[in-house]
């Protein structure tokens with residue numbers, strides 16, 4: 223089974239409030255680009271002014287961005303509150 227097929231079975235129970243918050247300001251471009259490339263769900267992007275954009279909708283809770291951006295580009299990274307977030311399915 224391809225990863226796209228597996229992810230197609232994944233469900234999300236989303237809260238309006240994001241469990242990940244970006245730090246204010248314009249990040250260093252190379253570091254911001256790393257976040258854009260590393261997120262497997264493609265939730266980070268850069269606008270024309272180099273500002274980092276983020277949407278928590280579709281977050282796989284893998285923690286990659288926490289490892290790359292903790293205390294720099296990210297000011298908060300928590301798991302969603304109980305019963306919210308990604309729900310992986312095997313079938």
Ligand code: SF4
Nearest residue numbers: 261281282284285287
């Ligand atoms: S935890 Fe993983 S899927 Fe969620 S925003 Fe970070 S890198 Fe992307």
